[in-house]
Amino acid sequence: MKWVVGVTGASGLQLAHTFLQILGKNPGGSFGRLFLVVSKNAGKVAAAEGSDFNPADYAGRFELISPDDFAAPIASGSFGFDGMVVIPASMSTVGALASGFGTNLIHRCGDVCMKEGRRLILVPRETPFSLIHLENMTKLKQAGVDIMPFVPSFYNKPASIDDVTRFFALRLLDVMGVHQPDKNRWGDE
Numbered sequence: 001m002k003w004v005v006g007v008t009g010a011s012g013l014q015l016a017h018t019f020l021q022i023l024g025k026n027p028g029g030s031f032g033r034l035f036l037v038v039s040k041n042a043g044k045v046a047a048a049e050g051s052d053f054n055p056a057d058y059a060g061r062f063e064l065i066s067p068d069d070f071a072a073p074i075a076s077g078s079f080g081f082d083g084m085v086v087i088p089a090s091m092s093t094v095g096a097l098a099s100g101f102g103t104n105l106i107h108r109c110g111d112v113c114m115k116e117g118r119r120l121i122l123v124p125r126e127t128p129f130s131l132i133h134l135e136n137m138t139k140l141k142q143a144g145v146d147i148m149p150f151v152p153s154f155y156n157k158p159a160s161i162d163d164v165t166r167f168f169a170l171r172l173l174d175v176m177g178v179h180q181p182d183k184n185r186w187g188d189e
């Protein structure tokens with residue numbers, strides 16, 4: 001499978017870091033080419049949060065594409081990729097996707113997913129949500145987009161932020177259709 005990961009300037013860049021690390025190890029042997037697009041604002045938020053997120057760290061496994069590169073393969077429906085995850089997804093990116101008024105490659109790639117009927121999974125980050133945020137996410141859900149806000153699980157008894165972000169990354173892989181066994185899953189040994 002070929003997947004795109006978009007990273008935007010919402011809080012929680014550590015989530016992107018953990019997810020990219022796990023995805024880069026090719027869980028289940030499921031992934032071929034992987035693409036990474038990082039918005040211009042994501043770097044500022046990563047610095048503000050003291051996160052481990054650094055796009056260069058993933059360059060070995062992911063093809064890094066500039067958010068300005070509208071000529072990239074993933075900007076076209078004729079390039080056969082399977083889907084995109086946006087983690088974390090800012091409310092301005094959610095708004096751009098819901099309105100169809102995209103200004104960068106993350107928006108364009110999401111638009112391609114929706115028009116081609118491919119998977120688009122958003123990990124929105126904001127609290128509290130305004131009515132505009134909720135209406136935008138409702139509209140996206142109606143258009144077939146998966147809305148998977150970062151909501152930590154507690155039944156797996158996390159002892160650290162790393163436990164929380166790792167378990168969320170596994171749940172995200174579930175939604176992508178890649179099941180990874182884990183002793184902390186409900187019902188697993």
Ligand SMILES: Cc1cc2nc3c(=O)[nH]c(=O)nc-3n(C[C@H](O)[C@H](O)[C@H](O)COP(=O)(O)O)c2cc1C
Nearest residue numbers: 008009010011039041045048090091092093125126
């Ligand atoms: C430290 C910091 C934290 C932020 N956290 C959020 C957030 O959690 N959710 C959100 O929607 N925007 C957040 N923002 C604002 C976005 O960065 C801003 O709306 C930006 O336009 C997003 O652009 P992008 O989606 O192209 O990355 C934050 C900004 C800063 C500086």
